[in-house]
Amino acid sequence: MKKGETMSEASAPKKKLKIAVDHNLDEQVKKKITVDAQIAGRNEKGKIDFAELRAGGFIKQRQKDKFTVRLKCPGGKMTIEKLKKVVEAAEQFGSDFVHLTSRQSMEIPYVDYHDFGPLMDQLKEAGQEVASCGPRVRVPNACGGCEYNPNGLTDTVKMADIVNKRFFGIRVPHKFKTSFSGCPFDCIRSTTADLGLMGGVFPKWNEENCTGCTICASACTEGAIEAHPQTGKPIFTPEKCLYCADCVRACPTYSWTAEQTGHNLRVGGHHGRHPVNSTVVARFLTDDEAVTAIEATIEWYKKAGEGKGRIRIGNLLQQEGMLADYMAALKTAIGPAKLVNNPVLPEKITVAR
């Protein structure tokens, strides 16, 4: 394993924006590391795959020999067909319950480590992958997005799927959690993710069809739209707008329309012992631009965090000159048009303990 790691690191191209896939998850490597293990107290033998263990997603419990197996559920979405098979595996190898994690994964607790082999085989058959832990790009989180949630403005589930397929498991200096929210309600807490996308719409008012009904002023909970005392027509203060599109949705005459729709990109948040609020670095990105920006962010984080130990991207950005350096990298990747001018540093959240 060590040998494989060294070789793959050495041969990894150092080209800009090129991201080497985590070698721990490489299928070829996995195949070489399977060993047979005698299961204590039983007559059968089981295979334990150490490479799979090293990829994370198996968390040692307090109980002797027991592990919690964390399953990958990008965007918290799981087909019923897959769920049924996971239930079967959990019944066979786990306890009498599963745990739904705070980041939308499903965990099977109380798995004996001798059973890893057969459990993995069964999960593989179901098309169910194991999630990760440790200093890696984690499984993306997403809200319901725009498919069926009435407030959703962007397709967060699609973004979670893309990020899972392209970036999951990449080695970075510390854990790297992504969360995609379809609107500023931010149910998925993208503001305290290492990288968050938040759907937004910049509204535009056309006077032509407006009847001055004042519904938009009532719909706007931010005070960004006020009704003119005489005409009832909107007075818009863009600085107060949170880009929720309630005005667009509520307007009976289609006088408010979406001028720009896309993902607002936030970087550098995290929860935990010392929570940090992320900073907005770009606005109204298309799906493709968002993917490019995420790739550039991961690449920057790997390089800028090198030799600095386990450091979250939010703490790295707080170091002198780092935010400007990151913004330059982002500019190279997606151009200057949608970047936020003079972004504020990620802020530490004060929590009384």
Place this chain on the structure above:
Amino acid sequence: MAETIAADKFIDISEEVCPMSFVLTKLALEELGDGQVLELLCQSGEPVRNISIQIKEEGHMVISVKKEGEAFFRLQIRKNQ
């Protein structure tokens, strides 16, 4: 949108919030024919916001909006089959 026309039905949902405000509005609209007008009295704030958004998404149209003091709104909705 200040001019009010004679409504075909009136409901007072000024004590209701979501989801009852939506359900009662929808049930009242079901009793009307295409193009008929429902008038309703609802609370300002979230109820008027939600009703406006939901009615539009269901394909109907708010044709008249009147503020009744600070706390209430009187809406007229034209049913669209």
